[in-house]
Amino acid sequence: xxxxxxxxxxxxxxxxxxxxxxxxxxxxxxxxxxxxxxxxxxxxxxxxxxxxxxxxxxxxxxxxxxxxxxxxxxxxxxxxxxxxxxxxxxxxxxxxxxxxxxxxxxxxxxxxxxxxxxxxxxxxxxxxxxxxxxxxxxxxxxxxxxxxxxxxxxxxxxxxxxxxxxxxxxxxxxxxxxxxxxxxxxxxxxxxxxxxxxxxxxxxxxxxxxxxx
Amino acid sequence: xxxxxxxxxxxxxxxxxxxxxxxxxxxxxxxxxxxxxxxxxxxxxxxxxxxxxxxxxxxxxxxxxxxxxxxxxxxxxxxxxxxxxxxxxxxxxxxxxxxxxxxxxxxxxxxxxxxxxxxxxxxxxxxxxxxxxxxxxxxxxxxxxxxxxxxxxxxxxxxxxxxxxxxxxxxxxxxxxxxxxxxxxxxxxxxxxxxxxxxxxxxxxxxxxxxxx
Amino acid sequence: xxxxxxxxxxxxxxxxxxxxxxxxxxxxxxxxxxxxxxxxxxxxxxxxxxxxxxxxxxxxxxxxxxxxxxxxxxxxxxxxxxxxxxxxxxxxxxxxxxxxxxxxxxxxxxxxxxxxxxxxxxxxxxxxxxxxxxxxxxxxxxxxxxxxxxxxxxxxxxxxxxxxxxxxxxxxxxxxxxxxxxxxxxxxxxxxxxxxxxxxxxxxxxxxxxxxx
Amino acid sequence: xxxxxxxxxxxxxxxxxxxxxxxxxxxxxxxxxxxxxxxxxxxxxxxxxxxxxxxxxxxxxxxxxxxxxxxxxxxxxxxxxxxxxxxxxxxxxxxxxxxxxxxxxxxxxxxxxxxxxxxxxxxxxxxxxxxxxxxxxxxxxxxxxxxxxxxxxxxxxxxxxxxxxxxxxxxxxxxxxxxxxxxxxxxxxxxxxxxxxxxxxxxxxxxxxxxxx
DNA sequence: AATGAATGAGCATTCATTCAT
DNA sequence: TATGAATGAATGCTCATTCAT
Numbered sequence: 001x002x003x004x005x006x007x008x009x010x011x012x013x014x015x016x017x018x019x020x021x022x023x024x025x026x027x028x029x030x031x032x033x034x035x036x037x038x039x040x041x042x043x044x045x046x047x048x049x050x051x052x053x054x055x056x057x058x059x060x061x062x063x064x065x066x067x068x069x070x071x072x073x074x075x076x077x078x079x080x081x082x083x084x085x086x087x088x089x090x091x092x093x094x095x096x097x098x099x100x101x102x103x104x105x106x107x108x109x110x111x112x113x114x115x116x117x118x119x120x121x122x123x124x125x126x127x128x129x130x131x132x133x134x135x136x137x138x139x140x141x142x143x144x145x146x147x148x149x150x151x152x153x154x155x156x157x158x159x160x161x162x163x164x165x166x167x168x169x170x171x172x173x174x175x176x177x178x179x180x181x182x183x184x185x186x187x188x189x190x191x192x193x194x195x196x197x198x199x200x201x202x203x204x205x206x207x208x209x210x211x212x213x
Numbered sequence: 214x215x216x217x218x219x220x221x222x223x224x225x226x227x228x229x230x231x232x233x234x235x236x237x238x239x240x241x242x243x244x245x246x247x248x249x250x251x252x253x254x255x256x257x258x259x260x261x262x263x264x265x266x267x268x269x270x271x272x273x274x275x276x277x278x279x280x281x282x283x284x285x286x287x288x289x290x291x292x293x294x295x296x297x298x299x300x301x302x303x304x305x306x307x308x309x310x311x312x313x314x315x316x317x318x319x320x321x322x323x324x325x326x327x328x329x330x331x332x333x334x335x336x337x338x339x340x341x342x343x344x345x346x347x348x349x350x351x352x353x354x355x356x357x358x359x360x361x362x363x364x365x366x367x368x369x370x371x372x373x374x375x376x377x378x379x380x381x382x383x384x385x386x387x388x389x390x391x392x393x394x395x396x397x398x399x400x401x402x403x404x405x406x407x408x409x410x411x412x413x414x415x416x417x418x419x420x421x422x423x424x425x426x
Numbered sequence: 427x428x429x430x431x432x433x434x435x436x437x438x439x440x441x442x443x444x445x446x447x448x449x450x451x452x453x454x455x456x457x458x459x460x461x462x463x464x465x466x467x468x469x470x471x472x473x474x475x476x477x478x479x480x481x482x483x484x485x486x487x488x489x490x491x492x493x494x495x496x497x498x499x500x501x502x503x504x505x506x507x508x509x510x511x512x513x514x515x516x517x518x519x520x521x522x523x524x525x526x527x528x529x530x531x532x533x534x535x536x537x538x539x540x541x542x543x544x545x546x547x548x549x550x551x552x553x554x555x556x557x558x559x560x561x562x563x564x565x566x567x568x569x570x571x572x573x574x575x576x577x578x579x580x581x582x583x584x585x586x587x588x589x590x591x592x593x594x595x596x597x598x599x600x601x602x603x604x605x606x607x608x609x610x611x612x613x614x615x616x617x618x619x620x621x622x623x624x625x626x627x628x629x630x631x632x633x634x635x636x637x638x639x
Numbered sequence: 640x641x642x643x644x645x646x647x648x649x650x651x652x653x654x655x656x657x658x659x660x661x662x663x664x665x666x667x668x669x670x671x672x673x674x675x676x677x678x679x680x681x682x683x684x685x686x687x688x689x690x691x692x693x694x695x696x697x698x699x700x701x702x703x704x705x706x707x708x709x710x711x712x713x714x715x716x717x718x719x720x721x722x723x724x725x726x727x728x729x730x731x732x733x734x735x736x737x738x739x740x741x742x743x744x745x746x747x748x749x750x751x752x753x754x755x756x757x758x759x760x761x762x763x764x765x766x767x768x769x770x771x772x773x774x775x776x777x778x779x780x781x782x783x784x785x786x787x788x789x790x791x792x793x794x795x796x797x798x799x800x801x802x803x804x805x806x807x808x809x810x811x812x813x814x815x816x817x818x819x820x821x822x823x824x825x826x827x828x829x830x831x832x833x834x835x836x837x838x839x840x841x842x843x844x845x846x847x848x849x850x851x852x
Numbered sequence: 853a854a855t856g857a858a859t860g861a862g863c864a865t866t867c868a869t870t871c872a873t
Numbered sequence: 874t875a876t877g878a879a880t881g882a883a884t885g886c887t888c889a890t891t892c893a894t
Binding site for chain 6: 224225227230265266267268269272
């Protein structure tokens with residue numbers, strides 16, 4: 001199930017330009033959304049932030065919600081890109097998992113504002129558009145599912161097949177947890193400590209001698 | 214550190230009446246917020262839903278954001294009430310934890326719309342008000358910390374003291390996870406299955422023979 | 427088939443006030459529409475012209491098109507009111523017709539700007555709303571149908587029944603013609619001349635000795 | 640007084656090309672205007688409909704209102720062309736009139752959408768431009784004046800000279816009436832019936848034995 | 853001659869809040 | 874205490890027109 005982005009119509013014919021301008025729009029909007037939230041950000045602010053006139057901006061989008069979608073899609077793509085770059089084909093399942101979890105925590109630490117944004121504003125998207133965003137989220141979780149399955153196959157991880165999906169989600173949630181609860185966790189743990197403790201917990205759940213589910 | 218609710222000024226002297234009317238307001242607003250989100254709900258709609266005129270409603274609040282705060286506070290109180298009613302003084306730490314986790318998943322399943330609301334709209338509160346909400350959240354997590362500490366003291370749970378807070382948050386997050394990811398989890402697991410699998414995972418992490426942290 | 431006006435929702439509860447304010451709105455809007463046309467008149471101009479703030483005006487209407495409907499409905503009502511006040515029960519059909527035609531031309535002469543407005547802007551109304559306006563138009567024509575039928579019954583007018591409707595429309599159109607073609611007719615005929623000539627023509631068509639249809 | 644079309648400046652030198660492109664523009668615009676009205680049709684839509692880029696289109700017109708003028712002028716020309724092709728020099732006045740009326744009703748029936756367009760949108764033209772359109776309208780009516788005069792001269796029609804203009808306008812209005820009131824007339828009469836009844840009425844008014852005006 | 857990206861003034865509409873009654 | 878009419882700044886979005894290429 002390969003993810004397809006929702007096509008946003010544009011009045012502009014030059015496709016290259018459309019992509020460039022939309023990157024501009026996303027870059028201008030993302031920090032505004034993070035700082036003020038989607039609803040409190042005005043289209044005029046977005047236009048100013050991305051260096052386009054309001055009229056020009058609207059040549060490349062149809063509604064303000066399109067900007068939110070573009071932002072969410074960008075964040076997800078960035079997330080996925082950075083996650084997958086840590087995965088090597090030749091590694092064992094367990095090794096892959098270790099690296100992926102480590103990268104997950106690092107990336108979530110660095111992109112926590114953005115991840116928070118997705119969780120808080122996805123519901124502001126039109127129903128149809130929201131599905132695209134949720135599907136992308138599921139797809140990212142899918143990478144962990146595949147690592148876990150590889151570990152089961154090559155015997156380096158222990159997990160019942162029916163728990164694979166759940167465990168993949170658990171891993172993702174532990175990553176996101178830092179973004180949701182940083183305001184309190186950071187008072188007690190550094191990101192490194194947090195990463196170490198949570199990784200230990202997760203790997204122990206998947207150890208051979210103990211079994212899972 | 215006992216939680217104190219943020220005092221919302223009112224023009225009305227009769228404190229009993231203030232409380233009654235605010236309960237009315239919360240009951241009218243909460244489902245609107247769940248359904249449409251805070252920003253897309255108008256004060257007129259809230260007034261209609263709670264059976265007050267717009268003028269009267271504003272006698273009991275100062276701003277629309279006050280309603281959001283009252284709603285968040287109500288949800289948190291309800292959450293805490295239902296969580297604590299499952300905890301018995303005479304139980305062992307391990308026994309308490311089992312019951313509390315079981316109750317947590319049950320309550321999160323039932324209140325998932327409300328919990329989602331808090332996570333999506335807290336950021337719409339004024340900075341100062343937001344602190345009250347986050348503090349209440351932390352306080353609820355505190356109940357699990359205290360159960361874990363009891364289990365360590367009475368020897369029924371195994372956990373390093375420095376991991377207590379983290380583990381309490383992990384438990385809370387596993388509860389909330391159902392609200393955030395229900396859209397996909399529910400396609401693969403029933404709430405009962407989900408509860409059973411996650412509880413097993415959590416309790417195994419805290420088992421005597423395996424040690425924690 | 428009694429005409430019912432389209433109900434326009436309002437946020438204001440006091441029905442008396444709604445009617446008063448809507449009269450204000452109509453009075454403010456009608457001359458703007460006549461002078462500039464519906465599309466070139468802004469809601470702010472209407473609000474200013476009727477002495478309401480833009481916000482207040484929108485408490486009494488839902489859309490700008492509602493104002494157009496209110497204006498059309500007002501014009502039609504005024505037209506009908508002035509037409510019917512010339513009709514006496516005790517008159518013969520022929521006598522009624524003479525008076526009605528005379529009054530029709532007088533009223534059309536006086537209200538020609540307004541009548542023109544209806545003809546030029548009705549198509550700017552939403553489909554559903556347009557039906558109400560057209561129905562009212564038909565209803566006004568109906569008065570002439572009934573006069574013609576009376577004349578047939580009392581033997582003072584000669585006309586085949588199947589031509590009654592057509593002749594009623596012919597009469598109406600001759601009245602409106604002055605509003606559509608005043609710019610050229612007025613260069614050659616005074617309204618009095620015009621009325622005299624057209625009335626003679628119409629009455630001759632309905633004379634006993636000649637028969638109709 | 641021969642009608643001259645209003646000259647619309649163009650940046651393009653090649654006059655042949657200007658005329659061809661303007662025909663294209665009119666063909667693209669006319670149905671859009673009929674369907675959506677002048678104000679609700681955008682220049683972009685017109686450009687798309689006539690197969691020109693927006694920039695190219697503006698090489699051949701100066702403003703959107705120029706398109707409306709071109710459309711009105713085209714409709715009038717078409718109207719006149721089809722009307723005059725039914726008139727034969729060798730016919731008597733009465734014979735000419737019969738044929739012209741018959742053709743008038745036929746053409747009005749076929750072009751009713753277009754005729755309606757002129758009546759509803761002429762007022763959207765700049766004052767100066769509007770005069771050209773009204774003059775053309777008057778010129779078309781002039782054809783009937785000339786036929787009536789011929790009938791007076793050759794003794795086949797009876798009409799006082801002072802009523803010639805009025806009667807010519809009456810004829811035109813009876814033709815247009817079908818376009819204005821088709822929505823109700825068509826429910827009671829077919830176009831054929833309508834034509835027969837109205838023609839009978841008009842010819843009776845002009846009969847020798849009865850006199851006119 | 854043709855193109856189409858850029859512009860920004862302008863528009864209809866909303867809605868939290870106030871305050872006279 | 875309760876009411877609800879009044880307010881107007883603010884917002885998302887449009888579109889005729891221009892002009893550099």
